[in-house]
Amino acid sequence: MLVTMVEQDSLTLTEDEAALYDRQIRLWGLDAQKRLRAAKVLLVGIGGLGAEVAKNIVLSGIKSLTILDHQQVTEAARCSQFLIDHTAHLGHNRALSSLERTQLLNPMVSVSADAADVADKPDDFFRSFDVICATCCSEQQLLRINDLCRANGSLFFAGDVFGYYGYMFADLNQHEFAEEVQQKVKAVADAGDGDGEPAAKRSKHSATETVTVKKTMTFTHLKDALTIDWTAEGMAKKAKKTPDTYFITRVLMEFCKVHKRAPRVSSLESDKEALTKLRHSLLTALAVDESLVPQDFVNFCFAELSPVCAVVGGVLGQEIIKAVSQRDAPHNNFFFYNGVNGSGMVDLLC
Amino acid sequence: MAASINGVLEQTLQKSINSCKLLVVGAGGIGCELIKNLVLTGFHDVELIDLDTIDVSNLNRQFLFRKEHVGKSKAEVAKESALKFNPNANIVAYHDSIMGPEYGVDFFKRFALVMNALDNRAARNHVNRMCLAADIPLIESGTAGYLGQVTVIKKGLTECYECQPKPTQKSFPGCTIRNTPSEPIHCIVWAKHLFNQLFGEDDPDQDVSPDTEDPEAAGDAGEVALQSEAKESVAGGVARKSTRMWAQQSGYEPEKIFNKMFRDDIRYLLSMENLWKKRKAPLPLEWNNLPNTAQDGDHSAQLGGIRDQRVWSICECASVFAESLKLCKDQLMNSGDCGTLVWDKDDEPALNFVTSAANLRAHIFHIPLKSKFDVKSMAGNIIPAIATTNAIIAGLLVMEGLKILSGNIDKCKTVYLNRQPNPRKKLLVPCVLDKPNPKCYVCSEKPEVTVRLNTTTMTVHTLEEKIIKGSLGMVAPDVEIDDGKGTILISSEEGETEGNMGKILSEFGIRNGSRLKCDDFLQVYNLNINILHVEKLKEDKEFEVIGDIAELQAQASADNTGPDTNSQEDDDDDDDLIMEDEPTEITTPSRKRKANGASDADLSTKKLKRSIDANCQEDEDIVVL
Numbered sequence: 001m002l003v004t005m006v007e008q009d010s011l012t013l014t015e016d017e018a019a020l021y022d023r024q025i026r027l028w029g030l031d032a033q034k035r036l037r038a039a040k041v042l043l044v045g046i047g048g049l050g051a052e053v054a055k056n057i058v059l060s061g062i063k064s065l066t067i068l069d070h071q072q073v074t075e076a077a078r079c080s081q082f083l084i085d086h087t088a089h090l091g092h093n094r095a096l097s098s099l100e101r102t103q104l105l106n107p108m109v110s111v112s113a114d115a116a117d118v119a120d121k122p123d124d125f126f127r128s129f130d131v132i133c134a135t136c137c138s139e140q141q142l143l144r145i146n147d148l149c150r151a152n153g154s155l156f157f158a159g160d161v162f163g164y165y166g167y168m169f170a171d172l173n174q175h176e177f178a179e180e181v182q183q184k185v186k187a188v189a190d191a192g193d194g195d196g197e198p199a200a201k202r203s204k205h206s207a208t209e210t211v212t213v214k215k216t217m218t219f220t221h222l223k224d225a226l227t228i229d230w231t232a233e234g235m236a237k238k239a240k241k242t243p244d245t246y247f248i249t250r251v252l253m254e255f256c257k258v259h260k261r262a263p264r265v266s267s268l269e270s271d272k273e274a275l276t277k278l279r280h281s282l283l284t285a286l287a288v289d290e291s292l293v294p295q296d297f298v299n300f301c302f303a304e305l306s307p308v309c310a311v312v313g314g315v316l317g318q319e320i321i322k323a324v325s326q327r328d329a330p331h332n333n334f335f336f337y338n339g340v341n342g343s344g345m346v347d348l349l350c
Numbered sequence: 351m352a353a354s355i356n357g358v359l360e361q362t363l364q365k366s367i368n369s370c371k372l373l374v375v376g377a378g379g380i381g382c383e384l385i386k387n388l389v390l391t392g393f394h395d396v397e398l399i400d401l402d403t404i405d406v407s408n409l410n411r412q413f414l415f416r417k418e419h420v421g422k423s424k425a426e427v428a429k430e431s432a433l434k435f436n437p438n439a440n441i442v443a444y445h446d447s448i449m450g451p452e453y454g455v456d457f458f459k460r461f462a463l464v465m466n467a468l469d470n471r472a473a474r475n476h477v478n479r480m481c482l483a484a485d486i487p488l489i490e491s492g493t494a495g496y497l498g499q500v501t502v503i504k505k506g507l508t509e510c511y512e513c514q515p516k517p518t519q520k521s522f523p524g525c526t527i528r529n530t531p532s533e534p535i536h537c538i539v540w541a542k543h544l545f546n547q548l549f550g551e552d553d554p555d556q557d558v559s560p561d562t563e564d565p566e567a568a569g570d571a572g573e574v575a576l577q578s579e580a581k582e583s584v585a586g587g588v589a590r591k592s593t594r595m596w597a598q599q600s601g602y603e604p605e606k607i608f609n610k611m612f613r614d615d616i617r618y619l620l621s622m623e624n625l626w627k628k629r630k631a632p633l634p635l636e637w638n639n640l641p642n643t644a645q646d647g648d649h650s651a652q653l654g655g656i657r658d659q660r661v662w663s664i665c666e667c668a669s670v671f672a673e674s675l676k677l678c679k680d681q682l683m684n685s686g687d688c689g690t691l692v693w694d695k696d697d698e699p700a701l702n703f704v705t706s707a708a709n710l711r712a713h714i715f716h717i718p719l720k721s722k723f724d725v726k727s728m729a730g731n732i733i734p735a736i737a738t739t740n741a742i743i744a745g746l747l748v749m750e751g752l753k754i755l756s757g758n759i760d761k762c763k764t765v766y767l768n769r770q771p772n773p774r775k776k777l778l779v780p781c782v783l784d785k786p787n788p789k790c791y792v793c794s795e796k797p798e799v800t801v802r803l804n805t806t807t808m809t810v811h812t813l814e815e816k817i818i819k820g821s822l823g824m825v826a827p828d829v830e831i832d833d834g835k836g837t838i839l840i841s842s843e844e845g846e847t848e849g850n851m852g853k854i855l856s857e858f859g860i861r862n863g864s865r866l867k868c869d870d871f872l873q874v875y876n877l878n879i880n881i882l883h884v885e886k887l888k889e890d891k892e893f894e895v896i897g898d899i900a901e902l903q904a905q906a907s908a909d910n911t912g913p914d915t916n917s918q919e920d921d922d923d924d925d926d927l928i929m930e931d932e933p934t935e936i937t938t939p940s941r942k943r944k945a946n947g948a949s950d951a952d953l954s955t956k957k958l959k960r961s962i963d964a965n966c967q968e969d970e971d972i973v974v975l
């Protein structure tokens with residue numbers, strides 16, 4: 001029976017695995033590592049952010065990674081896509097070109113690449129994954145994959161980086177996780193018992209103990225985050241407190257919807273103009289103050305900046321690890337990084 | 351590369367990236383990520399230095415390295431791997447220590463910017479001084495588990511790495527270690543001391559025999575009749591030197607060493623009756639009569655655990671003790687006449703020795719036993735490092751670098767990566783950089799420090815190794831007594847002052863109020879040390895660095911529970927009336943210099959702040975001996 005095999009397989013780590021994952025097992029424990037090694041992950045889109053996510057989760061020791069991307073390697077990919085040999089692969093498919101280096105990161109993970117367009121994949125395709133992380137996708141595909149994840153009970157992540165800006169989104173539906181908390185323990189009043197260490201010499205540690213508590217967190221669908229009614233009461237104030245990268249991202253997503261592509265340096269000036277116009281039209285349509293998106297954002301949103309991918313991909317990778325291992329409170333539901341002003345915020349938007 | 355494509359970066363920034371030369375110190379966890387980010391951003395003139403070689407436990411995060419690279423130079427392999435991202439980049443790799451004399455001020459002056467990706471405080475102190483001397487901006491970084499930090503240091507503009515005192519290593523009172531251990535860590539420290547007594551460099555601070563001066567024992571020790579054999583080897587100065595000699599004379603016979611350490615010394619402790627009035631008395635072990643224990647201790651010995659997570663029985667401990675003792679003895683013999691071993695968590699016999707000895711002692715004192723896996727963490731000061739945290743911190747390092755290269759160093763921040771967002775939703779918490787501390791003993795106009803010690807017992811050797819090098823971070827000091835005669839106490843020239851090393855400070859007329867002028871040529875650093883003579887310091891400390899530093903230290907420890915007054919979160923969002931939980935501070939571990947390569951990530955920075963709502967879970971990751 002398949003189930004038994006998986007269970008048995010996940011029971012023992014080999015000595016090789018123990019040596020390779022030594023440091024992280026010391027951090028998140030053996031159980032978390034066992035959950036990771038059973039996780040099958042689909043990564044849609046392998047640009048700069050995708051490369052960071054792929055690296056982080058393959059290193060962590062998941063069971064398998066499928067890279068799905070129909071796009072071609074462009075010059076701009078050299079800013080951040082380190083899994084591609086750019087001297088050989090300009091114009092080739094991104095997923096296939098990333099396969100070799102991704103696999104080299106960790107021979108214990110089964111890595112595969114698929115050059116198909118996510119839009120052409122039937123719904124059934126998505127059923128076999130425990131985690132789906134979608135980058136470089138259209139809004140329509142993001143919403144579709146989120147639907148499918150909800151239906152299949154898999155964990156959904158999305159993210160993108162535009163120049164200095166980046167975001168991560170998670171929908172873990174109803175997510176159960178364990179959290180370690182420090183609890184005060186009543187001091188032992190009777191010095192005559194067991195260890196009887198005099199109070200003065202007793203260390204502080206004995207005053208607290210670590211207990212693991214089970215918690216549940218509820219997430220919402222991505223569409224709820226994209227259809228917020230900012231005209232509702234109190235929402236103008238909320239908009240002000242919302243990280244500006246949310247609105248910047250919305251403008252950029254709008255650009256992608258209209259132009260069927262991300263802004264690119266080969267049409268730098270016209271794209272900047274288009275973005276400036278979209279800033280006005282979208283924020284007006286959302287009925288929020290236009291100043292929520294800084295006017296000069298058009299100067300900072302081309303290509304994917306490598307250090308920005310590293311920050312967003314680091315957070316996104318860790319959230320995947322956290323969700324799979326069901327350890328620690330996940331970030332619900334957005335993380336935004338703005339490399340222009342350096343802010344990195346978690347916010348719940350729905 | 352971002353800087354080679356127009357439109358991605360601002361033009362002035364693009365230009366400076368294309369023309370500037372960078373130094374990266376460290377090619378480990380943060381270093382690998384950093385090199386990748388730098389090359390992809392378009393930096394193509396980078397020098398990289400790291401002393402370390404690649405270990406298999408690096409491979410889960412140091413992604414420029416693979417299994418076939420184990421044992422090779424980190425700097426060299428990182429360079430080769432990074433060249434694949436941009437074959438035209440000019441990367442120079444040094445498999446060397448940045449603290450070497452070749453890397454003087456002139457070396458540093460060639461760079462526009464220095465980035466630290468280090469794992470130990472000694473090297474961080476040194477690079478800090480070199481960058482101050484060369485007047486070059488330094489970006490400092492560090493991670494520990496899920497937490498991380500990046501900060502910027504510029505002479506005259508910001509605090510330097512040493513402006514605020516770092517929390518010192520956590521230490522345990524000698525009598526707890528020698529007489530009355532109550533926690534596993536006490537036994538592990540004792541076992542490491544035993545290792546050093548038997549095989550390592552002699553250190554009087556690391557005595558393992560019963561401490562007859564324990565105030566709690568109130569002088570009843572030694573009055574009880576004891577076997578003469580046991581008496582001979584304990585107590586007082588005679589015994590100190592003799593642990594090693596005694597072991598040699600007995601041919602490192604496991605049974606003899608076992609019975610002395612775990613039977614005779616314990617019997618002696620039992621004779622100090624006051625100690626056991628309120629404690630459960632220890633039970634001596636006998637080599638020929640070992641108890642039959644099931645595996646007790648922690649619960650990780652379940653099915654499916656890692657081999658090293660199983661806790662050994664007492665019989666197993668004894669046989670591992672004997673076996674590892676023999677292997678360590680062989681290593682010692684092979685290291686020549688005056689050779690010594692340095693304890694290393696990655697050396698199998700050394701770790702087995704400490705695990706078995708610590709557990710035997712734990713059993714004697716009714717303390718839970720620990721697995722080899724756990725002992726390795728605790729004895730090796732392992733701060734678990736993971737790829738994601740390192741990636742984020744390396745990204746932030748470059749972002750601060752871009753500000754400096756855009757001419758906006760005033761916009762640089764100290765950025766903390768938290769485990770959970772703070773009440774203001776911040777997962778990354780930027781704080782304004784502090785101004786230099788005018789009393790800093792490193793970056794102030796006239797660096798000065800006061801040291802309290804006993805001038806009639808301290809040797810020149812101890813002054814140099816433990817205080818001037820160990821605590822005050824000099825590398826090759828010249829020390830002159832400010833006595834009007836210019837007496838040279840310590841010279842950095844080999845052989846010149848060798849004869850002084852064993853002598854006591856008072857032999858040179860050093861007494862209360864004396865002043866020492868120290869000069870480190872490499873660091874271009876002068877420091878005056880004021881000596882305060884004391885007969886005895888608390889907790890058997892050999893010395894204490896005091897004065898302004900002491901005040902700051904007191905303040906720093908008060909900050910553990912109180913508000914941190916030093917850094918302000920950079921936030922003008924003051925309409926938010928929710929009071930933010932004050933960030934707390936956790937001690938940052940460090941290790942002795944001789945244990946090079948021992949720990950994974952010694953936190954860079956003076957303090958690693960996080961919100962209280964992130965709990966105190968990280969404490970278990972940070973074990974300092």
Ligand SMILES: [Zn+2]
Pocket residue numbers: 509510511512513514786787790791792793794
């Ligand atoms: Zn300073």
